[in-house]
Amino acid sequence: MLPWRMFDYTYIDSDSKLDSQLEFWHSHDIISIAMDFEGEFNLHIYGEHLCLVQVFDGAAYFLIDPLNISEQALRRFLEDPAIEKVMFDCASDASLVRKQYGIILKNVHDVRLSAKLVGYEGNLTGLVERCLQIPAATGKKGNQTANWLTRPIKPNLIEYALSDVEHLFAIREVLAKEILAAGLQTKDVELQASAAVQKGPDRPGYEKLNGFRYLSNEQKVYLKWFFDARDMLARKLNQPAYRILDKRVLVDMAKKVPAGQAEFRSVVRHRDKRVEDDLVALLMVALEGATKELQR
Known part of the structure; x- marks a missing residue:
């Protein structure tokens, strides 16, 4: 056929x-x-x-x-x-x-x-x-x-x-x-x-990542902030998020949080230096946001 x-x-x-x-x-x-x-x-x-x-x-x-x-x-x-x-x-x-x-x-x-x-x-x-x-x-x-x-x-x-x-x-x-x-x-x-009726609230994207359910509550907070940082840059550049950073790296970073710019840069290496710079900057902001949320 x-x-x-x-x-x-x-x-x-x-x-x-x-x-x-x-x-x-x-x-x-x-x-x-x-x-x-x-x-x-x-x-x-x-x-x-x-x-x-x-x-x-x-x-x-x-x-x-x-x-x-x-x-x-x-x-x-x-x-x-x-x-x-x-x-x-x-x-x-x-x-x-x-x-x-x-x-x-x-x-x-x-x-x-x-x-x-x-x-x-x-x-x-x-x-x-x-x-x-x-x-x-x-x-x-x-x-x-x-x-x-x-x-x-x-x-x-x-x-x-x-x-x-x-x-x-x-x-x-x-x-x-x-x-x-x-x-x-x-x-x-x-x-x-009820075929086309929404069955429940839309889950945020980071909750759909493989391994999310096995993370601790603290790790989930970091993942949420890191995910949003990647999403923000992907939206700005109108690129699929996976081209900015692989989703598995997000989960890995939530498990072992980079301590600063140098560690972020070693993890998120991108072939476009400008994209890498912007992503590292956003992840640093995300790190600060997650840390403050966990201190409340």
Whole structure:
């Protein structure tokens, strides 16, 4: 099987085009669409950014370009309760638009939740194989780390993006039959009602680092301050934080706190001397801040 194939699609890159398409769906009683996002997650620039929304309405495919569409137009679309959005594992997508825009996805049906009810725990590719007996395409894995901010979008990335919504309706239908046979309809309805609802407060980034839970309370304070220092410089330079300093070094510094500039410099060596100088200066400020917090 080829790693990608050609789709016919409509490219939506303005508020007026998106509003017109939304009105078309309303006026033609199209009440359900398959939807997925592509984003930038601190791989190529600083921060998390919605880069692409791909849609299949059962008859036609669409690429919605959020880089050229206002927050207001995206909100009208994504928060529209009259349009059901069929997705796979919507949690990270819902989190992305909530953090970036304050948008709350409305009327979401997450086929991953249904799949878990009937015992499936894998990814979308495996679910397509399980439900539809369609073998996995090759060459898709590398696209997961592609730069989705780049325009124009490369043809192979377009095909990759659209393939993620191609089978969602069919998967939903298969799973619905399995859930009915298992008598799990009520449970599925309950799960879908909160599919895109935030399950708890967003954890700060430093708490997600490997090894955080094994640190002492004092070490956690140092990690918090060092993490924020790195984040501040990454934001200023619009670079992914990992290019400033590896996250493992942050944890190591929290365990064995450098005593001053010389020790910081020996730990955080950077190929760009200016970046290293700025980082060491910020870490010295962080060291002072953590020390004062611990003395309270």
